Amino acid sequence: MTSRWRDLGLAGLGLVLLLLVPVFGAPPAIRDFIMFGMAYGLLAMSLNLLIGYTGLVSFGHAMFFAAGAYAFGLAMQSGKFSIPGAFVLAIGFTALMALIIGAICVRLNEIYFAFLTLAFQMLFYNIILGWVSFTGGDQGLMGGIPRPKFLGIDLADRTQLYVFCSVAFVACIAVLRQIVTSPFGYTLRMIRDNQERAAFLGINVTMVKLACFVMSACVAAVGGILLTLFVSGAYPNFGFWTTSGEAIFMILLGGSNVFLGPLVGTVILRLLNDITVTYTSHTELVLGIVILVLVLGLRKGPLDLLAERWENRRQAKAQAVRDAADKDAQTGRDA
Amino acid sequence: MDLDALLRCVGMTSCVVTQLTSGMIIGMLLFLIASGVTLIFGVLNVINFAHGSLYMIGAYAAWTFYQLTGSYFVSALGAAVAVGVLGVLFERVLMSKVYGSNVLMQLLVCYAVVLISDDLIKIIWGPVPLSMGMPPEFRLPPVRFMGGVIPPFYIFMILAAMAIGLLLWLVIGRTRFGSIVRAAAINGPMVSALGIRVNLYYAAVFGIGSALAGAAGALAAPVRSLTPGMGFSILIESFIVTVIGGMGSIVGAFAASIIIGLTRSFGSIGFPLFVDGVMFLIMALVLIFKPSGLFGRAHR
């Protein structure tokens, strides 16, 4: 129980820190960086629920990112929904989509699951591209996203948009944290570590995987909505396999075994991206070299490494304490 | 959707011949590339996401050698060998470090290599699309066969790809080298315990797989436009073929390439806007009903 309150407290602290950014007069560039980071961060964090906690490697997660983005964008452009209404609609649509696709995919294991999610993602992408009259095809949703006021909040104002995104972001992270620290979350880890044993213990593995799939899809959809609000449009490459790939890199660069690892990975990748774009036209070369150095040098995500070293140091300390206690006991006996 | 056009075509021999050959053209090139992917996966249990880059380097190498020597055959051979050597280097220096890690680390390493090679190609050869042109040996009028039309270069390309595929199948199936490789695919440490330096064989397999990609690039160079990033498009298709055919099966790759080739060629008449969608649908169906692919063994 205490850990839940602690987590919520930390979430609140995080939210306060985020909200202080515009208050302390940080330039809009930082706010833009953070908002971009929040959208992609949700994509990466939600994917890690599948990869890091359940052991389900999905190559097609970006389809839910795109689904949320397009559903929200189309709902707002139709003029028939308020922002909260469109928000709920987009998440609902994505949940339904995940339910259907997940029911087919979660029965497969490992690399086959990965390729099947990829196949579905590319099917979805081709539909977005092909249905030009509805989705705008390769040009995406043009003309901007209308932002009518709701509850006195006006999302056309960049500061209010930032606050809204921060709240949505922290709420989703808190939800993910609750999932991960709940008994359901430990069931996920059990499935990751030994699926057969979990089944023998009476767990309906397929159902659990499906539930996890749908939940992570919903969080990814929120990320898509945030990105749509930020760029005032939705584009097909939100659902292209390279976006799924980016999410995987964010997880790997940050660490898949620590809860906030993917978020750190998102920040690292976005920073790398922004810095290389600023200083060189050879963005691909620099990015590739940096990734190689990180991967071959570290072999794991930095947070994973730190967590491991922390764990080792803690165990070493605990061992030292035990050795000292043994020694005392020994000297005590000798005396 | 234009299914009447499709039915009409199937009724005419000339159309059937033309579309069959066009399907083979697409399919055989895909087969060369996919065979490399499936070989590397079958033996090393590694998905080489950088395979498209090897194809691209093969094409650019062939172009450069052709400018220097003027002989297409020398250039093609040279390109295949060059990319094979590059593949061995790539394996020894980078891929072997992530053999044991999970597939995502391998993906990351390959992606980094893709980025680097794309940019290096752009720096060395420039961003302007390059064209090799048809070598003079093949500047012949198209061959007429049962009313259909087939350019001579494509006949060469199909035969070359089939020959290479057959050679590969024989080497893996019938030679000592091949049996060691197959044994290493099943149980590497055991082969090593028999006193064989398994790492050399791993490197050789990667080299062969890469040379296949390089050969594909060299075969494609006269009829394609060379741009940095050209490896991208064939990468996804080669994975579709590998999955449908069965990962690790060369025969599967052959069958699946032909299926995809025919889907593309007949599909462009019957359902031109859904061809990509149909390909992914086939892949999805195979994964749902027979995940190990048409000819693959159940994945260990």
Next chain:
Amino acid sequence: MTSTESRRASRRQVLKGAGALAAAGLVGAPAISRAQTGAIKIGVPTILSGRVAILGQSSVGALKMSFDKLNAEGGINGRKIEMVVRDSKGAPQEAAKVTRDLINNDGCQIIIDAEASSAAFAVQEVIREVGVLCIHTNSETSSLTADPKLYVPTAFRTARQGIHDAIGGGDYAAKVAKAKGLKKWATCSPDYAYGRSNTGEFMEYAKYFDGNITVVEETWPKLFQPDYTEVVTKLLNAKADAMYSALWGGDLVAFIDQANLYALFEKQASFMVNLGDYGVVDQVKQFPQGVYSGGRYNRTVPPTPENEAWYQEYVKTQKSKPTNWSWENAVGAQFLIEALKKTNGDTNGKKLAEAIKGATIKTPFGDRGSITMRAEDNTTINYIIGYGLSLSKEPYISDFKMSPWEPILELEKQWKKKQGYAT
């Protein structure tokens, strides 16, 4: 994990997060607000990597040439122009973010948007919000300026407009069709917004000018598709008299190489609007005979000394040949420079927009030596439109016929009404 360890670990997480935010702060160094002194910074989002890298290279080349020349002459009242070029890799959301960063982070007061069409729409939304001056130099999609819903008062376009090209091209094609009896037409264009609208509009106006023209076959290869075999065989089967294609760049080179194998060009006349560009026309190895190309950029079109001088200057300074994108960017730069001279260096979006609206510049790329920025929809008119016969060597085009602008403008009005764009 016991509660103490997890508390420590999560404290670490919070610290990590704060550290990351601080690092982000290094990136977002506060933009020093430049008063109306100091260098004039112009942000240029474009594509510098991947398959379309040539777009960015030729756009930036032309811009650099124009601004270097201006700076050598003393700049604007002594203030030099500084370009800040960023690669968005063609992804629209990156283009939007890059544009915002250029304005917020790098202190750019003006944006020259050298993005391709889909990203141009994303940049347009940023400009709508921020209100700086923006010139789109590469996007040919008509709706960017034609659709009143997308209108932004400080955004202008100096790229050619699809509908103008289509009307001019259709007129030319109809004349050739009547002369040579080309009744049955086939099309082969990339399956995306540009390819579809360009081809659809061209055939519509070809049919308008010559009622005997019918479209018997349409093929839509995917953009960047490497293999055109099935498209070529379909075209062969169609047995058309003529073909139109909006393929461009490397795709067009590959298509021609592959179609040559089937001797496709011997069987029909071909109209390929994008063939005339350097980088394509001089790359095709087996050049087909009797192929017509639309006017892209060519040193002999128009055959004036000013054009030749610009070409020589570009080749000398940029070490490559200019493309269609190059002249469009040069025109954009010139409009901007003249507007800055009018406002005396004031970079305020509204003031610059007023100076550009309706302006006319003298330029070698204009129909009669000049190009005008039409006030009603912020897009250019009177640039060179036309078709000619493509050649395999210098000057790469012959018998170039310039399309007259009066009929183009008239038909454009009707087209706008039909699309529902009339204001």
